[in-house]
Amino acid sequence: xxxxxxxxxxxxxxxxxxxxxxxxxxxxxxxxxxxxxxxxxxxxxxxxxxxxxxxxxxxxxxxxxxxxxxxxxxxxxxxxxxxxxxxxxxxxxxxxxxxxxxxxxxxxxxxxxxxxxxxxxxxxxxxxxxxxxxxxxxxxxxxxxxxxxxxxxxxxxxxxxxxxxxxxxxxxxxxxxx
Amino acid sequence: xxxxxxxxxxxxxxxxxxxxxxxxxxxxxxxxxxxxxxxxxxxxxxxxxxxxxxxxxxxxxxxxxxxxxxxxxxxxxxxxxxxxxxxxxxxxxxxxxxxxxxxxxxxxxxxxxxxxxxxxxxxxxxxxxxxxxxxxxxxxxxxxxxxxxxxxxxxxxxxxxxxxxxxxxxxxxxxxxxxxxxxxxxxxxxxxxxxxxx
Numbered sequence: 001x002x003x004x005x006x007x008x009x010x011x012x013x014x015x016x017x018x019x020x021x022x023x024x025x026x027x028x029x030x031x032x033x034x035x036x037x038x039x040x041x042x043x044x045x046x047x048x049x050x051x052x053x054x055x056x057x058x059x060x061x062x063x064x065x066x067x068x069x070x071x072x073x074x075x076x077x078x079x080x081x082x083x084x085x086x087x088x089x090x091x092x093x094x095x096x097x098x099x100x101x102x103x104x105x106x107x108x109x110x111x112x113x114x115x116x117x118x119x120x121x122x123x124x125x126x127x128x129x130x131x132x133x134x135x136x137x138x139x140x141x142x143x144x145x146x147x148x149x150x151x152x153x154x155x156x157x158x159x160x161x162x163x164x165x166x167x168x169x170x171x172x173x174x175x176x177x178x
Numbered sequence: 179x180x181x182x183x184x185x186x187x188x189x190x191x192x193x194x195x196x197x198x199x200x201x202x203x204x205x206x207x208x209x210x211x212x213x214x215x216x217x218x219x220x221x222x223x224x225x226x227x228x229x230x231x232x233x234x235x236x237x238x239x240x241x242x243x244x245x246x247x248x249x250x251x252x253x254x255x256x257x258x259x260x261x262x263x264x265x266x267x268x269x270x271x272x273x274x275x276x277x278x279x280x281x282x283x284x285x286x287x288x289x290x291x292x293x294x295x296x297x298x299x300x301x302x303x304x305x306x307x308x309x310x311x312x313x314x315x316x317x318x319x320x321x322x323x324x325x326x327x328x329x330x331x332x333x334x335x336x337x338x339x340x341x342x343x344x345x346x347x348x349x350x351x352x353x354x355x356x357x358x359x360x361x362x363x364x365x366x367x368x369x370x371x372x373x374x375x376x
Contacts, residue, residue, distance in 0.1 A: 006359065006363065007355070007356075007359045010355075010358060010359040010362050011355060011359075014333060014340070014358070015183055015186050016339070016340050016355070017185070017186075018185050019185040019186075019188050019189045019192075022185070022186065022189050022211075023189060023192075023207075026207040026210060026211065029210055030203075030206065030207070030210070036210075038366070040214070041366050041369055041370060041373065042362050042366065043214040044311065044369065045315055045362060045365050045366065045369065046334060047214070047218055048311060048312050048315045048316075049315065049319070049330075049331075049334040049335070050334055050335070051218060052312060053218070053221065053308065054307065054308045054311040054312065055217060055218060055221045055227050055230065056214050056217060057213035057214050057216075057217045057231065057234065058231055061209070061213050061217075061231065061234075061235070062206055062209050062210050062213060064235060065205075065206075065209050065235055065238050065239065066202075066205075066206050066209070068235075068239055069202050069205055069206075069239070069242055070202065072202075072239075072242060072243065074200040074202060075197060075198045075199065075200055075245065075246050
């Protein structure tokens with residue numbers, strides 16, 4: 001166990017330790033002064049070898065700073081979303097939009113085909129024709145427009161039209177008219 | 179090496195974000211991780227070790243106060259390094275001007291730091307201990323087996339990564355890791371008794 005921790009220290013000061021093991025070691029260092037002392041000596045060896053100076057932080061260096069930090073106000077900065085989070089959010093937003101559009105289109109197609117079938121039956125009955133391709137098709141959006149118009153006329157006296165020459169859902173307001 | 183450096187930066191970023199979210203204990207980890215590097219850095223400017231401790235401490239406090247504005251455009255250590263250097267230079271300039279109050283110009287500090295009279299001096303006791311430690315470590319290195327001595331010297335003197343040492347010594351990275359660790363343990367066995375008697 002000691003050897004394992006000491007080896008972690010050796011790799012840590014060489015910046016050769018994984019993120020997870022570094023965090024694990026930092027937690028151990030916080031709770032076990034003898035491990036921290038070991039790291040100090042390893043660092044001292046390095047300082048002497050590289051700089052010919054036996055200079056290190058005091059043993060209570062972290063504690064002193066911690067005490068001063070305790071008197072400082074805490075940060076309460078909300079976590080900024082990382083680029084990955086942004087990508088995930090964007091992907092989810094696009095997926096949700098596609099899903100909504102798909103549901104709307106499917107609903108309209110389903111309504112439209114049902115209405116189309118009804119129209120064809122009515123037209124067939126009126127003309128007694130055997131050529132369904134000549135049947136004048138009723139616009140698919142009509143039932144939806146009709147419901148819109150019923151609602152709007154009932155509430156605001158406005159009228160929405162989905163004619164090909166007019167912009168879809170253009171509003172015609174009839175002021176003062178029933 | 180690059181992968182692990184990246185791992186180190188990721189850990190720093192994670193700790194910084196924790197501090198920015200109000201977790202002060204995460205800052206202790208950052209101090210613990212970089213305390214010795216920062217002390218050694220400051221000691222290049224201010225030779226008195228006790229002054230270097232105070233300046234390094236001030237640098238860490240300044241960094242904490244500025245951490246709200248840290249956006250991770252550079253690595254945390256690079257950012258901390260700059261703060262420490264500026265704190266040391268400011269200290270030198272203010273000491274040179276005998277405690278007069280003014281805004282410090284960094285370029286001016288560059289000039290001032292080189293004046294020999296501004297550099298503190300080690301006490302004779304400290305010098306003596308310093309020499310004893312250096313001798314003990316040097317003697318321990320000389321007695322290391324060849325493979326361990328080469329591994330630790332490539333690491334400390336040449337600054338090579340484990341991967342680079344493995345290529346140079348034509349052995350697996352795991353072997354390098356083990357040789358460097360065992361070299362440090364052997365040196366520590368000589369160093370520990372010396373420090374305990376002080």
